[in-house]
Amino acid sequence: MSRAPETRDRPRGSFRPKAHGKPVGLPPIPGLAARRAATDLIGRVLDGGRPLDLELDTMAAQGAFRGLEPRDRALVRALVGTTLRRLGQIDHALSRLIDKPLPEKAARARAILRIGAAQLLFMDVPDHAAVSLAVDLAGEDRLGRPWKGLINGVLRGLARRRDEILESQDPERLNTPDWLLRRWIVNYGAERAQAIATMHAAEPTLDLSVKGDPAGWAERLDGTVLPTGTVRRTAGGAVEQLDGFEDGEWWVQDAAAALPARLIGDVAGRRVADLCAAPGGKTAALALAGAKVTAVDISAERLKRLDQNLARLKLAGVETVVADLTGWDPAEPYDAVLLDAPCSATGTIRRHPDVAYLKDEADIAVLAATQAAILGRAADWVKPGGVLVYCTCSLEPEEGEAQIAAFLAAHPEYRRRPIEAQEIGGLAECITANGDMRTLPCHLAAEDLRLGGLDGFFAARLMRVA
Numbered sequence: 001m002s003r004a005p006e007t008r009d010r011p012r013g014s015f016r017p018k019a020h021g022k023p024v025g026l027p028p029i030p031g032l033a034a035r036r037a038a039t040d041l042i043g044r045v046l047d048g049g050r051p052l053d054l055e056l057d058t059m060a061a062q063g064a065f066r067g068l069e070p071r072d073r074a075l076v077r078a079l080v081g082t083t084l085r086r087l088g089q090i091d092h093a094l095s096r097l098i099d100k101p102l103p104e105k106a107a108r109a110r111a112i113l114r115i116g117a118a119q120l121l122f123m124d125v126p127d128h129a130a131v132s133l134a135v136d137l138a139g140e141d142r143l144g145r146p147w148k149g150l151i152n153g154v155l156r157g158l159a160r161r162r163d164e165i166l167e168s169q170d171p172e173r174l175n176t177p178d179w180l181l182r183r184w185i186v187n188y189g190a191e192r193a194q195a196i197a198t199m200h201a202a203e204p205t206l207d208l209s210v211k212g213d214p215a216g217w218a219e220r221l222d223g224t225v226l227p228t229g230t231v232r233r234t235a236g237g238a239v240e241q242l243d244g245f246e247d248g249e250w251w252v253q254d255a256a257a258a259l260p261a262r263l264i265g266d267v268a269g270r271r272v273a274d275l276c277a278a279p280g281g282k283t284a285a286l287a288l289a290g291a292k293v294t295a296v297d298i299s300a301e302r303l304k305r306l307d308q309n310l311a312r313l314k315l316a317g318v319e320t321v322v323a324d325l326t327g328w329d330p331a332e333p334y335d336a337v338l339l340d341a342p343c344s345a346t347g348t349i350r351r352h353p354d355v356a357y358l359k360d361e362a363d364i365a366v367l368a369a370t371q372a373a374i375l376g377r378a379a380d381w382v383k384p385g386g387v388l389v390y391c392t393c394s395l396e397p398e399e400g401e402a403q404i405a406a407f408l409a410a411h412p413e414y415r416r417r418p419i420e421a422q423e424i425g426g427l428a429e430c431i432t433a434n435g436d437m438r439t440l441p442c443h444l445a446a447e448d449l450r451l452g453g454l455d456g457f458f459a460a461r462l463m464r465v466a
């Protein structure tokens, strides 16, 4: 079992005297603040049902990370990421050591146990540090204090029985909610479903769309150039500190997410509507290729991020519109429309492991209805002879293949223009029999798990013929 790197350890035998669970007049315990932040985040995501990215932004805005060194912030992300990626295994392991399920009121203790178990099972943290930091954390407040003894006993037991427990586990099955695994088996077969789940356990790569000179940037950033032109590095370090970030030479975008915008073809000087545009990964590609882009999104906040991203990239010629696309209409039709519709995002679980726990099967029908509504309206916004590209970062056919089948049946003025493998870096395995693009997290496999894979995306290219 591979163990991800971790940063710091706690000096032995220090900081005992406490009043009301808090150290008195002593320096903070190294590593404790990172565990506290990670435990807070896990509680907010898994008990509060809040998206991790949103909570990270909120906590940063509230100053929760103030005083944390960059490497401790990276540790927070690693703790939370590992806990979410391996949640099924962690909960299974904990259940082997706890006689009966913890009550509702033990939510804080459960979060502490999960963060502690992630370190013991999957991270390169000395056992004694993982256990004592968890116990210290529990002692900090009235919610955790009653469970200190249990946390200590359970985590010590886990450290002792780690190998036996890990050997008994089926990671792919445990770490994938049943409804998702069942769907992927139906839609992609058991072997592929297993391969998708395997990819979800690995830390995702850092993928960059570069403005130019991919080989040069790959060399400067110690990465590799994928067949699609994306520069890929194994994650690590703060993105803002990497060469070229401040100068706006590249933006972060998964290799699969970089593909739909290019399916429109030559956009130089053409009017293109980028629908559901924020935070602007695809807008940037269109603007870079010389399009006159109208970027529409329902979220003013996210469009602000799009503006900031474009400013950093020094890309101009983009008009932004805050609007709900189920009610908006443009003044005149466009040469091309790209619709990156809101979806379940089950194709991005590798990057956003919280998605597996925040979404459920009922969401898919609701989202599919919104996608159909926006796609149906967008049909009128393309000039005859123009192109409409529809995409989602979902693995669920209701949000991809089935949308296009229904759309083409209802819109005789459109025809599919099949996508060719050479348009997407020669990835023939990602072209469906109908000529759509279907990427899976297990595609683009590399010997080193940490360098392979890409987000699950669906894209179809339609031509307005009348």
Ligand SMILES: C[S@@+](CC[C@H](N)C(=O)[O-])C[C@H]1O[C@@H](n2cnc3c(N)ncnc32)[C@H](O)[C@@H]1O
Pocket: 257, 275, 276, 277, 278, 279, 280, 281, 282, 283, 296, 297, 298, 299, 302, 323, 324, 325, 326, 340, 341, 342, 343, 393
């Ligand atoms: C998948 S994200 C878009 C990512 C973006 N295209 C990119 O490449 O960076 C989906 C976006 O749809 C927006 N959205 C959701 N419902 C919408 C609606 N009814 N009208 C307009 N935008 C909507 C969300 O605010 C979100 O920014």
